[in-house]
Amino acid sequence: MGMTYRRYLAGERIYGCSNCRTHLATIHSMVSRAFNGQHGRAYLFDGVVNVLEGEPSDRPMTTGNHTVRDIYCCKCGVTLGWKYEKAYEASQKYKEGKYILERNLLVDVQ
């Protein structure tokens, strides 16, 4: 637990929390733009920073059942998307351990 500093990212394109501009991910860790979230378009990332993870829950999605955790901004607490814990269908396994950030909740920061 203890005190930690938020992480800061570098690169041409940094996505931050639209509420408080906390750095979340760079374009270099983006896996896909072709996802949908609760607020429209969403991106799949290999790694994100400065998020807190909620409790796991099972959710039926268009591509089958998944166990996911909601993720929140560590500074302002806004919900940003979710993390895939487990995909039940073999074709969806690649998503495990990856993160969804909703495009409408992101802002470009530098």
Added chain:
Amino acid sequence: MRFPDSDQPDASPAAQDAVAGPSSVGLDHPGPSNGHLNGNGFAAAPNGAPAASATGNGVQKHNGHSKQSSAASHALSVARVTLPGSSLYDDSDVDREEFIRLVIQSLRDVGYIESAATLEAESGYAMETPEVADFRRFILEARWSKAENSLQRLGVRDREGLWDARFLISQQKYLELLEAQRTTDALQVLRNELAPLDVDSEQLHALSSLMMCSEPEDLRQRAGWDGAAGHSRRILLDNLHRYIPPSIMVPPRRFSTLLHQANAYQRQQCVYHNIPMSSPGFSLFADHQCDKTGFPRVTTTVLEVHIDQVWIVEWSRDGNFLASASKDKSAIIWGIGPETEMPIREWEKRHVLDHHYGVQSLSWSPDDTMLLTGSEGHIKMWNAKTGVCIRTLEEHSEPVTAFAWLPDNSGFLSAGMDFKIIIWNMDGQRRDIWSLLPVRITYMAVTPDFTRLVAIGMRAPSPVDPRADGEGAPSGANGGTVTASPPPKDEHRLLVYDFDSRRNEASEPFEGELTGLSVSHNSQYALVSRSPDDIQLWDLNLGRMARKYTGHRQTKDIIRSCFGGFESNFVVSGSEDGNVYVWHRDTGVLLEVLEGHGEGSVNCVAWNPRNERMFASCSDDHTIRIWEAPPADMLMMLDSPTGVDYPLPVTKGKGKTRQRWDGDSADAGGSSART
């Protein structure tokens, strides 16, 4: 053993005044009134020429005084003792002659002239040859050419040493002539004696420029030299020691120097040392060794008001107040309660300072009237007496991580994760940017002598394979084969700047994460906490690591360490295992692992600046613990196998306390202090 005072009751003070003379003022003489003493520790000839001649080891014979010392006559009656071998003891490698000569020097220094003479007679060793005594006299009496001539006889053999020594002598001569305003003679010395000695031209130029001084006072000032009547000749003698073999001209107070070294060595070996060396208890008769008595290793108070993790603690400069910063969005100022009764100090909450976010940095002003806190990008200035917020400064765009104060109460610096160090006036006016650093600053400290600013920080490296904006980004839901990578590790650096010029002196890259930094009182060292699991001592003068401390645990949290104890003898740190770790600074030995805090990390520790037997620690368990040396009545308890439950004062919200001595974990069972 000590004999009653001799017939020279005023001898000792006189001898002490003679600063560095190997053989001090001759006590049989009335004092400095006689021509060659001059308070320079030069013994004319009280040490018994007859004795010397009797042993074939003549000290000097010259002296014009009729009052030949009684030592001499006494010495005559002493038979020389002849001993086998040359060592002091059969099985020792101490040279007997060297030892005896140092004893003679010491005896003479303090004024036991007769004993010295007797010892010379009995041992057959003279402290010095007559040439040495002559040489000393030549210097002190400004007989320069004679002094120069005797250099070679004193064993100054190599050409360079001889030239250097002659240069020093001629320089003194030159300065004295100038002081006496004999400019022509001085010029002669400069041309004929100094110039041919092959010294570098700058030095020669500096000397010749002194010709322009019109007044002797001006000359002394510019030359940094205190004149013929001052200590300059004695200083010259000290400097000449460098070129003359010490076996011929024994360095001043040699015995005492050796004893000081023994003292320093014992002090270094004494890992629990926490008292001044001058305090009673240090004796030549026994090796010095402190026990744990004076070492703070028991919790005397638990402060329990914060309702979330406590991240930082810092003592006021006078050591009477403690400030704490917490994740619970508050900082608290604590003070010793009014009804304090030793040995139990009662602490009370004085002020709670509210913020919008967790408080990540704080600092007391040099006069303790103001407290600065950093919470995200905001700096708050608080009146430490009233707990009122004076101003909020919103200049940093990222969290403020450290403060440092400028000399003369003229302002302060703040450092942030936004790469900036900002200079502020005491009233909170932004004055300037001190510097923009190449890293996001995670901590900063200015050395107490204001020569250096030290900072630690990090920056994210640019991605290895930068792609064009957006275009190269993968698309399609079946992106399993696409190579996207999680963000790379941050680069961490230790940066050192010259404080006045703001010039960068060092930029040291580190593996792992740097989380804490403090500088030593003598401004020489920086202590750097690094995860995983080590603390490094950096010598700022040499620009390299001097020591490492390990044993504690640090993998992900910001853990702070600090120096502590008498002369910063200890290094202390929090740890993710909930314990406080204390090391001996110079040896790196782990001294104590102090248990007591609950679940989570001990985040920060702070040693009381005025009481070397007290420090504070704060933890994820929401509490602050005050650690002190166990009071006398408790030491016995600590040693009892069962341990004792004293009531430990716990300061709750209302300022009520309860107390329990929470002993050394091994002894007291380390049971939880809280209920």
